[in-house]
Amino acid sequence: APCQPLKVEILDAKTREKLCFLDKVEPQATIAEIKNLFTKTHPQWYPARQSLRLDPKGKSLKDEDVLQKLPVGTTATLYFRDLGAQISWVTVFLTEYAGPLFIYLLFYFRVPFIYGHKYDFTSSRHTVVHLACICHSFHYIKRLLETLFVHRFSHGTMPLRNIFKNCTYYWGFAAWMAYYINHPLYTPPTYGAQQVKLALAIFVICQLGNFSIHMALRDLRPAGSKTRKIPYPTKNPFTWLFLLVSCPNYTYEVGSWIGFAIMTQCLPVALFSLVGFTQMTIWAKGKHRSYLKEFRDYPPLRMPIIPFLL
Amino acid sequence: WNPSFSPVHPFTVLPKHSWLPQYRFTFSTSCQQANTQKLTHRICVSLWAPTHVVPHPCISYSSVQSEDSVLLFVIAWTITEIIRYSFYTFSLLNHLPYLIKWARYTLFIVLYPMGVSGELLTIYAALPFVRQAGLYSISLPNKYNFSFDYYAFLILIMISYIPIFPQLYFHMIHQRRKILSHTEEHKKFE
Numbered sequence: 001a002p003c004q005p006l007k008v009e010i011l012d013a014k015t016r017e018k019l020c021f022l023d024k025v026e027p028q029a030t031i032a033e034i035k036n037l038f039t040k041t042h043p044q045w046y047p048a049r050q051s052l053r054l055d056p057k058g059k060s061l062k063d064e065d066v067l068q069k070l071p072v073g074t075t076a077t078l079y080f081r082d083l084g085a086q087i088s089w090v091t092v093f094l095t096e097y098a099g100p101l102f103i104y105l106l107f108y109f110r111v112p113f114i115y116g117h118k119y120d121f122t123s124s125r126h127t128v129v130h131l132a133c134i135c136h137s138f139h140y141i142k143r144l145l146e147t148l149f150v151h152r153f154s155h156g157t158m159p160l161r162n163i164f165k166n167c168t169y170y171w172g173f174a175a176w177m178a179y180y181i182n183h184p185l186y187t188p189p190t191y192g193a194q195q196v197k198l199a200l201a202i203f204v205i206c207q208l209g210n211f212s213i214h215m216a217l218r219d220l221r222p223a224g225s226k227t228r229k230i231p232y233p234t235k236n237p238f239t240w241l242f243l244l245v246s247c248p249n250y251t252y253e254v255g256s257w258i259g260f261a262i263m264t265q266c267l268p269v270a271l272f273s274l275v276g277f278t279q280m281t282i283w284a285k286g287k288h289r290s291y292l293k294e295f296r297d298y299p300p301l302r303m304p305i306i307p308f309l310l
Numbered sequence: 311w312n313p314s315f316s317p318v319h320p321f322t323v324l325p326k327h328s329w330l331p332q333y334r335f336t337f338s339t340s341c342q343q344a345n346t347q348k349l350t351h352r353i354c355v356s357l358w359a360p361t362h363v364v365p366h367p368c369i370s371y372s373s374v375q376s377e378d379s380v381l382l383f384v385i386a387w388t389i390t391e392i393i394r395y396s397f398y399t400f401s402l403l404n405h406l407p408y409l410i411k412w413a414r415y416t417l418f419i420v421l422y423p424m425g426v427s428g429e430l431l432t433i434y435a436a437l438p439f440v441r442q443a444g445l446y447s448i449s450l451p452n453k454y455n456f457s458f459d460y461y462a463f464l465i466l467i468m469i470s471y472i473p474i475f476p477q478l479y480f481h482m483i484h485q486r487r488k489i490l491s492h493t494e495e496h497k498k499f500e
Binding site: 180181183185186187190264265266267268 | 450451452453454455456457
């Protein structure tokens with residue numbers, strides 16, 4: 001193929017207005033490099049909020065795509081769409097998880113103006129309430145640490161409005177649950193210590209399981225890369241759930257919350273688990289579909305989130 | 311006389327709009343509109359019914375008030391629904407008289423505020439009764455560690471009218487401008 005430099009013109013996808021014309025672009029240039037060049041002429045559109053495509057209504061080109069390999073002539077016409085203000089996934093995760101951790105503790109320590117004044121800074125007489133605080137806090141500390149040290153994100157950013165939506169969900173539910181569990185009139189579980197022990201076992205097993213899956217997924221992908229491979233069970237027994245399910249991390253997550261709901265016997269916790277389950281099922285089905293599309297040899301026994309069922 | 315049932319029973323949750331080839335309504339607005347209407351109808355009727363079935367001496371004056379406000383929204387919504395479903399029916403038969411289309415996109419200007427006022431007044435009038443009777447409310451302590459205050463919920467509903475009603479109203483006004491002027495242009499070329 002000729003190594004002649006190409007010309008690139010960038011048009012607005014909606015108005016077809018010519019926004020930028022790049023003379024002498026290397027054929028081996030990637031979309032990421034073109035995005036950087038585009039930012040120079042339009043600094044308000046930083047690369048993370050640019051969506052460039054070959055067709056105004058088509059799919060976004062990936063940052064790694066090489067200009068030469070795309071079906072373009074000597075002048076490449078790319079269509080631009082503004083994705084809106086972006087925020088990094090790491091920032092969103094840290095904010096949405098730090099909230100529940102902090103908020104739950106406000107209720108646990110019965111900070112003033114939540115319950116009646118005679119209860120300010122008092123402590124619950126039920127063991128399960130203290131145990132619940134430990135479990136809830138552990139869960140969110142685990143999530144924060146995983147965000148910082150374990151997860152490898154495919155996308156750097158998401159739309160800014162997501163942080164408001166996500167924080168409302170996490171912080172709102174955390175406050176709602178914490179209010180009842182730490183309430184002076186809280187009623188401990190009907191079947192007492194037996195119920196709490198069983199629920200705690202479920203919770204701990206699912207937390208370990210979820211962590212194991214996160215580690216296994218991390219090991220699939222080298223640092224800094226965006227490769228995608230089929231996950232398989234490893235020597236860790238918790239990962240054997242991969243035999244039956246595409247997204248065992250979600251399976252274990254739902255399990256943890258079911259455990260927490262049984263432990264606290266609190267309806268808001270059950271509702272939170274239900275809503276979380278619904279959302280994770282949608283994500284799991286999407287992930288499962290992409291796996292099936294991308295890999296011909298994908299194991300047929302696997303279901304998205306619940307073995308054999310869903 | 312039982313005004314709880316409109317002559318045209320609203321199966322308003324399903325977005326019938328999507329079948330119509332000519333008019334494209336945004337799914338979210340029409341669903342929002344339909345769901346909001348269904349929910350508020352239910353709340354208003356369920357508020358009004360207890361005050362009548364079990365008359366309470368302390369709030370007999372507000373039963374009268376709520377009777378008027380119920381009349382207000384029932385009349386407003388009944389007329390709206392009759393026009394709206396005629397509109398859909400004729401559209402599906404591809405034989406839509408201009409009068410129906412005009413009525414649908416013009417009368418709402420008066421009927422929507424009437425209906426919303428009726429609903430808000432009904433809810434407001436019923437509040438003391440709800441507080442007194444603890445209607446639909448659960449308090450602590452209980453086995454499932456849950457509580458619900460219907461009174462507070464109703465206040466929240468009333469507040470939610472502030473963002474939701476203008477959105478729906480101005481959406482209809484926008485639709486009116488688009489659809490009625492479109493027809494005017496068609497008429498010019500006939």
